[in-house]
Amino acid sequence: MENRPLEYDYTVAKMFMVTTIVLGLVGMTIGVFIAFELAFPSLNLILGENLAEYTNFSRLRPLHTDAVAFGFTVSGIFATWYYVGQRVLKVSMAESKFLMFIGKLQFWLYVIGVAAAVVSLFMGYTSSKEYAEFEWPIDIAIVVVWVLWGVSIFGLIGIRREKSLYISIWYYIATFLGVAMLYLFNNMEIPTYFASGGHGDIMHSVSMYAGTNDALVQWWYGHNAVAFVFTVPIVAMIYYFLPKESGQAIYSYKLSLLSFWGLMFVYLWAGGHHLLFSTVPDWVQTMGSIFSIILILPSWGSAINMLLTMKGEWQQVAASPLIKFMVLGSTFYMFSTLEGPIQAIKSVNAIAHFTDWIVGHVHDGTLGWVGFMIIAALYHMAPRVFKRELYSKSLMATQFWIQTLGIVLYFTSMWIAGITQGMMWRAHDEFGNLAYSFIDTVDVLHPYYALRGIGGLFYLAGFFIFAYNIYKTMSARPVEESELQNASPMGA
């Protein structure tokens, strides 16, 4: 009895794995579609004039960003938490009926919240703030889901057997606290229906901050949502899944300490780099620039720690597509966290801001780092939670190369597009007049927009392969008796 391994309960993890894949497909499909709308504007009318309101770029754009951020990524965070949490704390969800109930409640409320968010965004209910578009009733639902997740995290920690918290747990706790703080303060809004004594639309609200203050709070949020949704929890994942998959111990504990506390302290200062040359105080802008540069240190600290974990075991990268996803993911993380600080330098930002270079930067981080890491995590989890061997290693390798090609097409085209347009906007002729009208700078982008769409399409195709591979793993393979020890057929 004493020596029997713990039977972990992955019910909630499985539920969130499904939403990760479904919402990933939805969000990325919309993304590819709106990318082609920019290259071929007639696509705005794809369903005819009567439905143009709902197929239009501007209405769909928040749906894309929110579906991939709050759908795909947040689901991935929850799915991995309900897998990793139990294993590193050495406690099973099955041991607590309460925590199991909380986990399931969190899932179903999350699904209801997603449905409400999709419908309301299609209808045009939006607060206009990027990545915080949802109106107040959905904000409340999100807060409830988040609090339930907090109960789950600290509940599981409360009944843990392993007393010392593993690095991944640090990052999950930070994700929970960071997003809670940011989301609450950025979405401070007054529902006008109640404040006006029953006038107008019940969904409508007005921001508690105005103008410059609103911008400052929004980009403190917007930048750090990137930190606490696209960085911190993804680092949590790689600290668990890379050592597990490769059988290697983390290279350096001290480096992980430095990176963790460094990231926590430095990240929050850097939001000002979204507002360079705007009307926020100069010193805030300068702080934003400087701290963005400093941010390279903790970011690269984590990434280097991951790459050095593979020291002496590089043949695994060649042999295993799963390791490839994680190693290239760390590399994209390094790449993206170098590119960001470069764009935060004031003179570079003068050209880059408002252009497609920023869009390219976001996507090499999200596609290359966030997407690859979540995909790798799910590939590692699937055989273990479904107790079946992974369906196909060769499909996984195909997916890896198609998606990598897609990312390369995406960011190279957006670099060229962004820098070209940025330079054209500022060009003067020999008499000191503007050299180009605005539309000149749009016309020149057409080939890059088309290329970007193709890059996105490649990534999406790879994601469909991923969904198929996981689906087949769930359904086509025979169930194994006990938990698999070498679940991924990687060495074969």
Added chain:
Amino acid sequence: MFHWLEKNPFFFAVGVFIVIAFAGLIEIVPNFAQASRPTIGTVPYSTLELAGRHAYIKNSCNACHSQLIRPFKSETDRYGHYSLSGEYAYDRPFLWGSKRTGPDLHRIGNYRTTEWHENHMMNPSALIPSSIMPGYKWMFTTMVDVDTVLAEQITIANAFGVPYNKAVPTKDGSTKIVKMGSTLEEANKLALEEAKEIVKDMKNQDVKDAVSAGKIPEIVALIAYLNSLK
């Protein structure tokens, strides 16, 4: 210390929270009061303008258009005087945007007309052949919701002291009063008065008929809003 923290989740969480909350406090709080003070000449949005702003937000115009002119020669040449903090004092939410797929709109009221907007919003490529902006035809048939605008006006006047029905200084030394209704009937009447001024310069017969019948299509409100951006 770190080893101890890693065995004590509560203190670990408190530690993390202090470390991450620190920066926000220092960056946001000190300038908060000063940044919310309006410049002379900045007045609250009228009922119709605010309705137009709602249409602007509903259709996420800010996904492709900024409202922030940076202090560079190339930008002031193209768009006009660079933006000032106090000009945004009544912007809830701010609409600076983060991407210029289309041009900046912060001072579009200075160089575009009602007629231009009417044609452009119906079919942008009729005016600019290679434009990648889609048309917004439904704005010509969807009516604005004045009651929601009134709800917002009541809220911001009460909660944030936005000076509706009060004399506000203008640049030439005189004062201006932006009126706001106290009932839906009054608000409708105010919005309709403004709408009638706008449709004088429009040619779409359905829109004109709607306004004559006491209804306000979104396009009329949107144009009123865009014309107010100066």
